[in-house]
Amino acid sequence: MAVAITLLDCDLMLFGRGHRTLDRFKLNDVTDDYLISVFGFPKQFIYYLVELLGRSLCRPTQRSRAILPETQILAALGFYTSGSFQNLVGSIIGISQASMSRCVADVTEALVERASQLICFPSTLPAQQEITEEFFGVARMPNVMGVVGCTQVAIKAPNPDLSYVNKKGCHSISCQLVCDAKGRILSVESHFPGSLQSSAVFQQSDVNKLFHDGVLKDGWLLGSSVYSLRKWLLTPLQILETPADYQYNMAHTATYSIMEQVLTSLRSRFRCLDGSKGTLQYTPEKCGHIVVACCVLHNIALQRGLELCTPEELVKQEQPEAEEYEPVDSIDTEAFHMRQEFIQTHFS
Structure with missing residues (x-):
């Protein structure tokens, strides 16, 4: 008898089903000093990146919850500035290590796409x-x-x-x-x-x-x-x-x-x-x-x-x-x- 195996998104296993987007970390709830210490950049800079990259990061997904562009950018900045996929950044913004890796890949691609205009x-x-x-x-x-x-x-x-x-x-x-x-x-x-x-x-x-x-x-x-x-x-x-x-x-x-x-x-x-x-x-x-x-x-x-x-x-x-x-x-x-x-x- 064949058994159907469904691969679940790591974030669903960690956090369950609910809203259509993951939105646990609020930029407005923290200070610039905190953002710089964890993500390397202040609030207005991160908002600018959301405006610049948002459309590229809102890609269609088969997962029941899409990760917000803001969260993807925070994940990537956390990796770029720390050099590590440690659970600290993921736990702060509420995503798994597997999702951290996906976010870094997607944000990196979005930035590279703009390199010819900015470099x-x-x-x-x-x-x-x-x-x-x-x-x-x-x-x-x-x-x-x-x-x-x-x-x-x-x-x-x-x-x-x-x-x-x-x-x-x-x-x-x-x-x-x-x-x-x-x-x-x-x-x-x-x-x-x-x-x-x-x-x-x-x-x-x-x-x-x-x-x-x-x-x-x-x-x-x-x-x-x-x-x-x-x-x-x-x-x-x-x-x-x-x-x-x-x-x-x-x-x-x-x-x-x-x-x-x-x-x-x-x-x-x-x-x-x-x-x-x-x-x-x-x-x-x-x-x-x-x-x-x-x-x-x-x-x-x-x-x-x-x-x-x-x-x-x-x-x-x-x-x-x-x-x-x-x-x-x-x-x-x-x-x-x-x-x-x-x-x-x-x-x-």
Whole structure:
């Protein structure tokens, strides 16, 4: 005799049937301080996310109770900012761990869908000029369109692919970011395996192609000494011979520090990226999407007037690790002469 087996939603087993939506946590009943301590963001920011993502999160469901967009967003923020699926966040907002996982997936997808609008280089000349002027105001480096940096995000081992094993012997993805003078992220590429070093990541990146093909022109990117000097990528000098060389390196360092602040802010605000609660337990592709989602939230936070989250002790931790400098014989000669001319023109 066949026995029909019905798979019950975990929330129904926990909380039973009743209303058509799950609505146990009231934002208006708690303070901003509490929301920031648990979910990382204040009330008005969360309401803005509900308005922005609500339609995407109101998808048809076969479950007898749909989880409200507000609750889904709180679940995802709780994961992003704590880095853990522990029952604490789920118990606060009244959903199971299984539903927490679904919410994180759905909110991540909704944020990634909006990445092309919220993470991009400016397309108009006035907007590009505004960026270069903001950079010039930092340390008088002219025509800078962005600073580029790379960071590692720990993931579970995607066996048997060893390309994700980084130089520390851990599994990770390499994530490249470009930001402007205010810390807004202009580009994020999070699909590279952890074995690739920063310079190799840049060489294969879409941003490099945009500058190489002249889609973005009349400006520079700044990169640390781990990058290869290119006609569109300025790196610091390794040998200083003149006062102009010293002035150039000082200006480069001051300007590049913005990227270090951005990376620190991301890891401090979104603990799922810093590995303190363990590695991300997803495929490399899904881990990359989580990185993009956090970058979208980072930009929205700046847009809504929230400041970078940069504790001093974390800034020191985020300083770039030593990588091998590019051999002298592999330096782009044309780029080398362009940099020398740039230094003489602007720092002599």
